[in-house]
Structures are given as C-alpha cells and as structure tokens.
Amino acid sequence: MKAYDHKKIELKWQKEWEKNKIYNAPDKSPKPKYYSLIEFPYPSGDGLHVGHPRPYIGMDVISRKKRMEGYNVLYPIGWDAFGLPTENYAIKTKQDPRVVTIKNVKNFTRQIKSLGISFDWSREINTTDPKYYKWTQWIFLQFLKKGLAYKDKIAINWCPVDKIGLANEEVVAGCCERCGSPVEKREKEQWMLRITKYADRLDKDLDTVDFLPHIKLAQKNWIGKSEGAEIDFKIGKNMVKVFTTRPDTIYGATYLVLAPEHELLSKIKSEVTNWNEVQMYQLAAKAKNELDRTKEDKDKTGVELEGVTATNPATGEPIPVWVADYVLANYGTGAIMAVPAHDERDLEFAKKFNLPVVEVVTPDGILINSGRFDGLKALETKQKITDFVGGESVTRFKLRDWVFSRQRYWGEPIPVIHCADCGIVPVPEKDLPVELPKVKNYEPTEDGESPLANISKWVNVKCPKCAGKATRETDTMPNWAGSSWYYLRYTDPKNSKAFADKKKLDYWTPVDWYNGGNEHTTLHLLYSRFWHKFLYDLKLVPTSEPYKKRTSHGFILAQNGEKMSKSRGNVINPDDIVARFGADTMRMYEMFMGPFDQAIAWSEEAIIGPRRFLERVWVMGARVNEAPQAQQNRVRVGAPGERVKRRDFAVPATLNKLIKKVTEDIDSMKFNTAISSLMIFSNEKSDSISKEEYEIFLKLLAPFAPHMTEEIWHALGNKSSITLAPWPKYDPNIVSNEEIKIVIQVNGKVRGEILALPDVAEEALKAQAMALPAVAKHIQGLEIKKMIYVKGRLINIVI
C-alpha cells in the first residue's frame, strides 16, 4: 500500500457507496429497525461552517455502529428551506427564492456528501416543495376542522424592521430574535393554534420519554404547569375571581390586586372615587412595551381603588383593592389575593404602600391566625380551605396559544378562503396544495400585509361553498410548520395519497434517537410533539410521542471562543479542512475535540493529532498486509497447553476491554474517550499486531473514519464493505490474568506499588507492602492503627 492519500480514497468510496446504495434503508427487512434523526438544516446562502456537521457526524457514528450491529437503520436528510434569510436575500438580489433555495441546497448537498455521512439520500425532502407542503397544509386543515386553528384579534409581537409578527418564543428580552430590534405590540387578526389544549399532556408525557434531564426541565418550565384554586372575592355587588397556588394562606390575604386591563374596572367605575387617577394608570401601563417592562427592574407601581373594598371570604373582613401592573392580565384570572407575609412580590408592594402584613404560616409550615384551621399543616390544608371559601381547584399553564400566521411571502400559504357569505372556508383537499404564486416583488408592505395580498389574480377566487366572490388568505405559515412533522415524511417521502403510508409509519416510528440543538427545546421540539399528539388523536400515527430519546450537542465556536458567524469574519469552512486533512480527519477531530454536548472552540493546531493517528493506523495496516500469510493468521492467545484451532481466534483481554469501552462510549456519546482509547491501543500495539486483532480494531474505528478503514479493509482482502461487517462483540467474563498494580499508601499518600495477581491473598500482600523500603521508611517506629485493603486497588496503612 502506498502512503495515505485521503484525496484518492475518500471520493472513490463515496461514489462506491452511493452506487451500491448501502445507506438506503429498505421499508421491509428481517432486521430490527432503528431510526436516527438530526435536525434538518436550513440551507442558507453562506454554506456550512465546521459547526454544522458536528451533530451529523455524531449521529452518523451511532448510525454506522447500529448498522454493524445488525439494525435496519434509517438516517435521513432534508431541507427546512422556508424562512426569512432566503426571502431577504431574494429581495436584495431580486431573485426568485425558489432559485436561491435550489442553489443553496446544491451547495449544502455537495458539502455534506464530502464528509461521508451515511444519509439515505433517496429520502431527501424539502419543505418548500409543493409536494411536501401540500401535506403541511393538509395537516393545518385537520387542525381547522377540529377547532384547534382559529383566527383571533390579538396584540401580537411586531418587529418593525422585519415587518413580521412573532411568536412569544421568538421574542428575546423584548427584542426580535432575528434582528435584535425592539418589538412593538400590534393588534392584528392572526391565525392561532390551540397548543394550550395539549399543555397538560405535553407536560405529563415527558415522563414517558428518554430526554436528557435538562431538556425535560426546560420544557416543563416553559409549559409552566401550576395547580391552585380559583376563589371568588366580593367587591360591592360584583364578584372577582382570583387565582392562587396557595389557597391555604387566604387568612393572610390583606388586599386584592387587579391587572390594569381587568374588565371589572370599567364596571365599577362609578363607585371608584379616584377614577381619574386609575384611568391615568391604565393608560400608562398600556403605553409600556415589553422592553420597558423588563428595564424597569420590577419597581412596583399601583393605585388604590378608593371608595370600594373587597371581602376576604375566609375572614369576612373588608380589604382594600388595588390596580397594579405587576399582576398580569393574561395569566390566571388577571386578579390576585395578595399575601404579603408569604409572597415576595406582595411583600415588596405592601411595604411600598404601607399595607398590612399578617403571618399565617410558621417557618415549619403550620397554620396560625387562620381561624378553625390553626395548627394544621398548611400545604395539606389547600383543598379544605378551597372548599371552605367556595373555591374551585384548577390547573393553569404559562404556555400560550401559538401565533401561526406570518405576513410574508416565503412560507406555506394558509389554505383557507374568505367568503363574505360563508365566512372562513377551508380549501377543499382536492385543490391542495395551494401553491405560492410567482410575484415580481417579495417585499412586505408597510401596513403589514403579506406580499401575496397584491396579486389580485391569485387572491380573487370563487368560494368553494357558494361559488360567490371570495378571496384567499394571504398569510403564510411560520417556518416551524414544515419542521413539525418532517420526521414522519421521511418514512414515505414520495407518497401522493397521504402524508405517509400507515404501514410505513407503523414500521419506522417513533424516532429512536433524535439529536439536536438546545435552542430548539422550547420551540421546534415542543411544537412537533404537539403536532404529533394531534395526529395521534386522529389515529394517523401509531404513538403518542414522536421521539423516544433526545440528546443535544454543543456548538463549535471560533478559535477565540466567539460565536462563528459571517459578520464576525471568523467562519471556518469545512471544504478547506476536507481538502487539507480529509473528511476522516475532520470527523475524528470533531468527535475528539471535547465532550459532544459542550460548546468548544475550534483549534487550527489540534486537528493534526487525529490526522497523525490515522496515518499510524494506515502504516500499521500496510505492515499487517505485507506480513507473511502464516504470521497473519497466527493465533496469539489460548490457555496454556490448550490446543487452539487456527480459525478460532481468541480475543485477547486488552482488545476485549477496548471493544467494551468503544461500544459503551459510542452508546453514551462519549466519542472523545472512545477515540482516546483507540489511540492508546494503537500506541501499545504499534510493533506487533495480528491480522485478526487489527481487523477488529479497524471495525471499531470504522464509524469514525469510514473511508480509510474501508480502503484498508479491502486491501486486506475483504470483498464486502466494512460498513456491513458485524460489530465486534466483547466477552464480559474475560478477566485479565495479567498482574495488576496495587498501590500502597501511608496515611493516604502513595509510597509504593506492588505487582500481584488479582486473586492474591490479602495477608501476604499486606506483609509485602510493609516490607517495601519506601513504605518501611514512613512507618518505622510508629504504631499502625489500621490497614485498609481495597481489592485489586490499594492498601492504605494508617499510622
């Protein structure tokens, strides 16, 4: 074999694999299925930087290993191609976003293929393909049919720069997630999806899936389930409902607070003697945007409603009523009973406005000042007190309904028609997809209407119901729509009769392992779980959860630890790395550089390490290949005196250990330590290795460096791909019969070591230990208090 030349090897095998379709997953197989998934990329004009492929490589290692372990592995790829950057780029360069998308996809495809990722390219999908978004629209119509899609005039988050409505999830600290400009509130008719109807199940079913704990936690916090009670308080002739999670503290409720937007205020207007002041406060609160509210640092403000009082239903005492914006109109009932003794915010407010504070719970959780409930444990009395005051136990969530419409061009058209007589009419299924018309100008309008609104030819249609004059909906869907169900389409990407065939869904779903970014935990991951549950309720998918297991990866940062971005000019292009070092080296380095789930800075210097390792493996392969046949087949290990058949290769203990280590490390995504143990093995075995041992070693390396291992594998005379070779098995019962090191400590400090067989007698070992000169020196003339022996590990002599 010649010197290791990645340029010759890598392209050759990529073509060969593609030709033989070895990564294409058949829909029928005697093998058990395994569905591994990565978040499909958004094909931007900038192409890949070295950070993008990290998750693809990680899941590729897992997918390759699973294939070798005998699974029918589905590892698909596609494009989440609708979205603002492409649209903005199209506007700027006056091109059709379709053309831009095709160009970008082509570039991404070339880049990803150059890395030797074992994707099944025959199942490639694209969310902007009308054949795909036909089904996105179809699913939307099912939501509409079930009353889960509705139109509502709401105050939406409006980005004045991008000219687009944003979901709550897309507003970061009062600013647009994309462009960073402050978000305004605008009243607008918007399509909404009733995700809140699924809040409880989205929360509860987290217990049934294998997601990393921090992912579950983030989802739980976002859904924000809290159990409490709604209790009526009398204000004059009117009643006001408050929501509380601590009904047990009601005896300490010394005042009541309404949100500035609370509807009761206008009803009791005439009874309030300082109405002018209250009205001023309402107006001031309305003028505040998200950013102001955040900036104000929680400095409490409020106005007392003079002339009215509320009645505490537990004590029967009158309490003052206040209006304050620390109470939110859109959570709970927009009104609270304030218990300053046991709530920080209420206490802050009470202090500022000199309101009474009554303690009702002792530090050890016992009720006081609570009438007939005195002496009971507070938390256990919630239900009793709720019943006593005629309240009702309820569960509330922070999760809001999902704002589903965008006033943009480059998205799926929402498939409904507005008719003056019939109202909102869904586009009949036979007319799907509602295709995006070609337009001259993609620019959004100042008044916030979609560019589609200007195309009268497309907008004006006949009503499907009454055939009268009607207009199309011109809003499009957010880019989260297409990604909410794409993993289902992979199971049957070309189906024109359904989003996927039932049998194929039954076979492939759920996804066995889904790896993705943490930034999608409360967005994409939650949305797709919601869509999946909805489809499950319609009996269209076989499981209630889409993903069995979810893990996440850390980002790759620029050399200086900053985020990699075009604007900072610190982007490292994988094309350069592949050209200089090869795809295998790049793959190895990305897996070796640090823990997979942690962010890490790219290093231009350190990448040479994995390359050197691969070169050593290559040289070793050449040596094995050139060794005489007899030596290649020699059997190196067997019990003493035992006759070992030539073909029965007994795996030596060190290799057995390596198999175990690499197997377990890949399963738990500890790729860095898997590679390090491969390096250790090759360092130890650089002088002498049998062909059998070397081939096992190659197989362990194959998921990381598929091209090079394939080349050597064939050079060694193997005819089929190493990709399909069986994964090496380890014997958990093999124990090394080599001598092991026992460390000798005196008072916890290492003073020497003894080589001994694992089953050596304890007493003999202790005697030997004390006799060691270095040990004897430290225990001389001192009383030995005790000796601790940890089997096979150490002896500690305490003096």
Added chain:
RNA sequence: GCCCAGGUGGCGGAAUUGGUAGACGCGAUAGACUCAAAAUCUAUUGUUGGCAACAACAUGAGAGUUCGAUUCUCUCCCUGGGCACCA
C-alpha cells in the same frame, strides 16, 4: 432574582458505587534522520526546592465528613446558557 450546566497543567480535556489527579491529543524542550528545512521517530514536560534520590504543594475559595475527597455535605466566588413580576 430564579432555574440549568460548568470551573482540573501553557491549551482542549481524562478520571463515579469516594481509592495512584492530569489519560489521550495539541503545544513546548532536547536528541536521531537530513547538506538544510519540513515530515517522521525517541525522550522529557503540573508547580516549587534539590545534581539526584526525594520531598512539599496542587482540581475556583473556605469549612466539614472520611483511613482516603476532582468525586459527598455546607457557605461563598466566577463563567456560560435559559426564564424573567406566571400569583
């Protein structure tokens, strides 16, 4: 403010039922090869003192439990990320 993750050599990082801290890799130093350089190979490489044997110190800081703590407990500091008046 609350929640989550983390803090170990010059650098990335290893080390879990508590048992040799610094594996593996990068970098650095010296040597071999070479006319020379690169590449490669060999050796050394936590800090301090010492020619050395060796000794002391060392996992963000401080305490505690233990024969023994990077690992467990408590208090605090710092970094990154998330949430942000959710009653």
